[in-house]
Amino acid sequence: MSMGVFDLMAEHGHEQVAFCWQPDVGLKAIIAFHDTTMGPGLGGTRMRAYGSEEEALRDALRLSRGMTYKSAAADLDFGGAKCVIIGDPAKDKSPELFRALGRFVGGFGGRFYTGTDVGTYPEDFAQAARESGYFVGLPVEYGGSGDSSVPTAHGVHEGMKAAAQHLWGQPSLAGRTVAVQGVGKVGAKLARLLAADGTKLVLADLESGRARQLAAETGGTAVSAAEILEVECDIFSPCALGGVLNDETIPRLSCRAVVGSANNQLAEDRHGRMLMERGILYAPDYIVNAGGLIQVADELHPRGPNPERVIQRTRAIGETLTAIFRLAEALGIPTSEAADRIVAERLEKTFRLKRVRLGRGG
Numbered sequence: 600m601s602m603g604v605f606d607l608m609a610e611h612g613h614e615q616v617a618f619c620w621q622p623d624v625g626l627k628a629i630i631a632f633h634d635t636t637m638g639p640g641l642g643g644t645r646m647r648a649y650g651s652e653e654e655a656l657r658d659a660l661r662l663s664r665g666m667t668y669k670s671a672a673a674d675l676d677f678g679g680a681k682c683v684i685i686g687d688p689a690k691d692k693s694p695e696l697f698r699a700l701g702r703f704v705g706g707f708g709g710r711f712y713t714g715t716d717v718g719t720y721p722e723d724f725a726q727a728a729r730e731s732g733y734f735v736g737l738p739v740e741y742g743g744s745g746d747s748s749v750p751t752a753h754g755v756h757e758g759m760k761a762a763a764q765h766l767w768g769q770p771s772l773a774g775r776t777v778a779v780q781g782v783g784k785v786g787a788k789l790a791r792l793l794a795a796d797g798t799k800l801v802l803a804d805l806e807s808g809r810a811r812q813l814a815a816e817t818g819g820t821a822v823s824a825a826e827i828l829e830v831e832c833d834i835f836s837p838c839a840l841g842g843v844l845n846d847e848t849i850p851r852l853s854c855r856a857v858v859g860s861a862n863n864q865l866a867e868d869r870h871g872r873m874l875m876e877r878g879i880l881y882a883p884d885y886i887v888n889a890g891g892l893i894q895v896a897d898e899l900h901p902r903g904p905n906p907e908r909v910i911q912r913t914r915a916i917g918e919t920l921t922a923i924f925r926l927a928e929a930l931g932i933p934t935s936e937a938a939d940r941i942v943a944e945r946l947e948k949t950f951r952l953k954r955v956r957l958g959r960g961g
């Protein structure tokens with residue numbers, strides 16, 4: 600490894616990294632804690648055939664940091680953590696592997712809660728949950744809260760209304776044109792919400808049949824995955840993959856705002872400024888796509904889950920965004936920077952609040 604583990608942790612102030620190994624079931628997992636000021640670590644478990652241990656570690660560090668921001672921005676009482684399993688989800692999964700993970704996670708005694716991410720499914724965690732009680736997003740029959748893409752799509756929809764209010768003085772999306780890149784679990788649900796608003800839809804997916812079918816259902820238009828970036832529209836909505844806003848794509852955009860569910864949309868932080876300079880209002884991804892996290896976090900509410908609270912908190916995404924848009928405008932900074940500042944302030948306030956001890960265990 601070119602840099603030591605502690606050097607990598609020091610780059611963004613990570614608290615802890617745990618390496619979990621059980622060779623007989625082929626489990627090699629890394630659990631990274633970034634910042635637990637807000638509460639216990641909460642973040643998904645990703646399974647991927649990483650090219651090297653360093654790549655896996657870097658991913659765990661990067662993703663756990665992202666969770667700190669997402670939770671704090673949504674004002675959830677959880678900190679940033681993430682688990683990665685080194686292995687091919689198509690070949691290396693077994694019930695025993697997830698049960699072994701369940702025991703390692705249980706060993707943290709409530710410092711870490713986890714659920715699905717790329718490469719893992721609710722059923723995998725039904726196995727893990729046999730060993731300890733720190734899993735969220737389980738299948739509904741095991742007490743989970745169900746498909747997280749539903750609140751995620753609602754949150755993006757709220758984000759679009761907040762962007763419309765900011766740009767055009769009213770939240771209505773009727774008659775506006777929205778171009779959706781990727782109509783999978785989130786994108787398709789979002790498109791249906793927008794169709795009900797009377798929005799004109801332009802849809803694209805690498806699986807072109809999916810976009811064509813949804814366009815027929817919603818009265819929209821389907822274009823190819825190559826064309827979607829250049830569609831003239833009011834809002835471009837990336838709901839497929841990360842890194843989509845970069846040096847090559849930003850000059851090609853023909854929209855007034857970017858509001859979508861994809862994680863890590865900015866290829867680099869500086870692309871937030873590039874969007875601002877092009878006059879495009881960017882709704883920071885970790886604010887807009889927090890609906891799914893809000894739902895799984897709610898499963899852990901001390902007084903039990905409550906779907907109504909999930910809806911309310913998801914609606915509040917619009918208010919958070921409005922505050923970010925205003926702050927960015929007032930300071931002349933990119934919205935991505937304004938969002939980071941709001942998170943930093945919230946962490947600072949919570950840190951100060953927690954100086955007062957609760958007594959044993961608090």
Ligand code: NAD
Nearest residue numbers: 747748751781783784785804805824838839860861862891
């Ligand atoms: P998904 O896999 O169901 O859908 C993604 C869709 O994008 C697929 O239909 C895929 O064919 C399409 N796609 C991939 N590359 C494309 C391209 N270049 N052009 C056009 N289409 C392309 O995933 P999802 O659950 O809908 O999530 C979408 C995005 O939102 C992901 O980035 C995910 O990380 C993020 N996200 C999802 C949730 C959630 O609750 N599901 C929560 C937060 C963030």
